Amino acid sequence: xxxxxxxxxxxxxxxxxxxxxxxxxxxxxxxxxxxxxxxxxxxxxxxxxxxxxxxxxxxxxxxxxxxxxxxxxxxxxxxxxxxxxxxxxxxxxxxxxxxxxxxxxxxxxxxxxxxxxxxxxxxxxxxxxxxxxxxxxxxxxxxxxxxxxxxxxxxxxxxxxxxxxxxxxxxxxxxxxxxxxxxxxxxxxxxxx
Amino acid sequence: xxxxxxxxxxxxxxxxxxxxxxxxxxxxxxxxxxxxxxxxxxxxxxxxxxxxxxxxxxxxxxxxxxxxxxxxxxxxxxxxxxxxxxxxxxxxxxx
Numbered sequence: 001x002x003x004x005x006x007x008x009x010x011x012x013x014x015x016x017x018x019x020x021x022x023x024x025x026x027x028x029x030x031x032x033x034x035x036x037x038x039x040x041x042x043x044x045x046x047x048x049x050x051x052x053x054x055x056x057x058x059x060x061x062x063x064x065x066x067x068x069x070x071x072x073x074x075x076x077x078x079x080x081x082x083x084x085x086x087x088x089x090x091x092x093x094x095x096x097x098x099x100x101x102x103x104x105x106x107x108x109x110x111x112x113x114x115x116x117x118x119x120x121x122x123x124x125x126x127x128x129x130x131x132x133x134x135x136x137x138x139x140x141x142x143x144x145x146x147x148x149x150x151x152x153x154x155x156x157x158x159x160x161x162x163x164x165x166x167x168x169x170x171x172x173x174x175x176x177x178x179x180x181x182x183x184x185x186x187x188x189x190x191x192x193x
Numbered sequence: 194x195x196x197x198x199x200x201x202x203x204x205x206x207x208x209x210x211x212x213x214x215x216x217x218x219x220x221x222x223x224x225x226x227x228x229x230x231x232x233x234x235x236x237x238x239x240x241x242x243x244x245x246x247x248x249x250x251x252x253x254x255x256x257x258x259x260x261x262x263x264x265x266x267x268x269x270x271x272x273x274x275x276x277x278x279x280x281x282x283x284x285x286x287x288x
Binding site: 017019022031035038039044059122123126129141144145172175176179 | 206208209210211212213214215216218220221222223226227229231233234235237238
């Protein structure tokens with residue numbers, strides 16, 4: 001097996017039971033994986049558990065990991081799947097949330113003028129993202145927060161690139177409608193011009 | 194992963210990116226996460242390679258375990274580690 005990437009050398013060491021090699025990969029990727037899990041679950045405790053489980057699975061599956069490509073996509077894939085599981089289990093535990101979500105994602109034009117300040121706007125955007133369907137939210141996090149390309153997201157999620165593009169498009173449209181585009185964007189346009 | 198997409202230039206895209214960054218950009222896991230991860234990795238190694246011993250650098254040497262009290266003490270410690278590991282997994286993931 002060829003070792004064409006620095007991560008590959010650490011994978012080979014892990015295959016020989018070297019936990020220090022796992023530690024080096026952990027230091028390299030921990031922040032990205034943790035932030036991704038946190039942005040999806042919005043729960044710091046869950047994000048830490050997901051981070052831990054992701055790297056444990058890396059160690060246990062080291063024999064099957066490719067050594068000629070970066071291990072990042074594999075880590076993202078596992079973390080996203082674990083985040084999915086956590087969110088879905090939480091929904092089952094808490095019961096229907098439609099009423100709560102409706103309240104949290106009320107269009108901005110229904111809010112008093114004084115609440116349209118930058119901090120409030122960002123909070124509304126965050127809540128609107130949290131209200132997206134989970135598959136759309138995941139794509140939004142990977143694209144806007146982690147800066148992955150559509151191709152990379154497709155590799156992480158193991159879906160066609162067209163599916164990623166479609167989910168991103170519908171996520172943006174949903175956010176635009178939830179946020180009431182004209183109201184929000186006219187309020188902050190000066191920051192970006 | 195090395196690529197960072199330049200964001201589309203619509204204000205909505207900047208708003209989404211800024212909101213996500215401000216929410217989690219400074220977030221870091223606690224140091225305890227690595228300690229737990231390392232402990233469980235070592236526990237898994239001991240279970241899957243029961244006839245090996247750890248050397249000082251935590252990598253494995255293919256040496257047989259010592260007999261007598263050394264074996265009992267090692268298995269006792271691993272049993273405790275296993276208990277906490279399974280208890281933790283049950284609490285966190287329902288397994």
